[in-house]
Amino acid sequence: MPLINPTFSVPPRRDLVATESYNIMREVGAKMKWKQIGDIIVLNRNVENPEKYLKMKGVKTVVKIERIKGRIRRPEVKVLVGADTETTHKENKCLFKLDVATIMWSKGNTYERMRIPRLIEDGETIVDMFAGIGYFSIPIAVHANPKKVYAIEINPKAYHYLKENMKLNKVQDKIRPILGDSRIIAPKLSADRVLMGYVVNTHHYLDAALKCLKEGGILHYHETAPEKIKFKRPIKRVKKAAKPREVKILNKRIIKKYSPGVWHVVIDAKID
Numbered sequence: 001m002p003l004i005n006p007t008f009s010v011p012p013r014r015d016l017v018a019t020e021s022y023n024i025m026r027e028v029g030a031k032m033k034w035k036q037i038g039d040i041i042v043l044n045r046n047v048e049n050p051e052k053y054l055k056m057k058g059v060k061t062v063v064k065i066e067r068i069k070g071r072i073r074r075p076e077v078k079v080l081v082g083a084d085t086e087t088t089h090k091e092n093k094c095l096f097k098l099d100v101a102t103i104m105w106s107k108g109n110t111y112e113r114m115r116i117p118r119l120i121e122d123g124e125t126i127v128d129m130f131a132g133i134g135y136f137s138i139p140i141a142v143h144a145n146p147k148k149v150y151a152i153e154i155n156p157k158a159y160h161y162l163k164e165n166m167k168l169n170k171v172q173d174k175i176r177p178i179l180g181d182s183r184i185i186a187p188k189l190s191a192d193r194v195l196m197g198y199v200v201n202t203h204h205y206l207d208a209a210l211k212c213l214k215e216g217g218i219l220h221y222h223e224t225a226p227e228k229i230k231f232k233r234p235i236k237r238v239k240k241a242a243k244p245r246e247v248k249i250l251n252k253r254i255i256k257k258y259s260p261g262v263w264h265v266v267i268d269a270k271i272d
């Protein structure tokens with residue numbers, strides 16, 4: 001196994017609907033046995049001699065993910081080498097502080113975290129319904145010029161890091177963090193764009209998302225779906241939830257492999 005990280009090139013804005021780059025990401029995400037998050041190596045399977053990773057520059061801890069649990073996607077990790085599981089990860093010129101023992105970081109979503117800020121028009125109001133530590137809210141605030149990003153997060157630990165990351169990236173004026181359930185909070189807000197960056201039962205949140213999305217607003221709807229219906233089912237669900245509003249599908253793309261035969265996909269839709 002090579003001890004180097006895969007490198008990705010981000011295509012310019014006009015290429016964002018091309019699929020080739022996404023396939024590279026997807027395959028890398030699916031095959032990855034280890035990933036580096038800040039100065040921590042995270043393994044997804046057992047390896048012989050995990051100490052070997054300490055030879056990599058700046059690596060202080062090696063952990064293995066045992067499983068990801070529940071609605072808040074909490075990882076359970078075993079520390080194999082070292083002790084400290086808090087780190088600061090740099091991606092796309094943004095800093096993300098997190099504790100890998102309690103917070104998830106999906107390397108397979110890297111491209112999506114870079115793609116979304118490029119779509120934002122100046123002055124947009126955005127609702128990030130599953131903000132986590134600021135996976136989307138931070139890059140949007142750093143790389144785009146929104147009026148405000150309402151970042152809703154239900155897990156107090158993730159919310160803590162969301163606020164830390166706002167400070168680290170100096171974007172406190174751009175993001176309004178909200179601790180709570182987006183199903184209750186989103187309908188009280190009004191947005192030009194709603195991000196639904198969450199999988200497993202995301203469709204249960206479509207009503208709340210649509211209540212807060214303005215006429216002509218854009219929805220980024222994530223879902224995990226089997227190969228044969230990977231785009232058909234999420235599109236059907238968005239259209240059904242939006243009725244009688246008109247839905248125009250702007251883009252559909254695979255983010256990564258979720259499990260054998262199941263894809264994590266995102267649908268971009270304009271809802272009139």
Ligand SMILES: C[S@@+](CC[C@H](N)C(=O)[O-])C[C@H]1O[C@@H](n2cnc3c(N)ncnc32)[C@H](O)[C@@H]1O
Binds near residue numbers: 071
């Ligand atoms: C794991 S993140 C998604 C990963 C992210 N899109 C990325 O790029 O890596 C999803 C977040 O949604 C949060 N969440 C789950 N249900 C929620 C709810 N009802 N309201 C607000 N946040 C919620 C979880 O706590 C978690 O932090």
